[in-house]
Amino acid sequence: MQHKISLRLPRPSIEFLGIWEQINNPDFKGVEFDAFKNSAGSNSFVLSPQKWIEATHAIGIISKSGRHS
Structure with a gap:
């Protein structure tokens, strides 16, 4: 089963x-x-x-596919 993580971030969080x-x-x-x-x-x-x-070519967040260890 695959779950996609999506975020409902408020505007101040996106600005940060x-x-x-x-x-x-x-x-x-x-x-x-x-x-x-x-x-x-x-x-x-x-x-x-x-x-x-x-x-955005962001470097402050890392996203990896796969299972939790």
């Missing part, structure tokens, strides 16, 4: 992640971050860690 990445990650994609930030807070906004990492 974006600020952290801007400070610590020279490859961070700010344009993609802006799209997430603008959508955050709506009832339909759901973000998976993998989607965040792939879209």
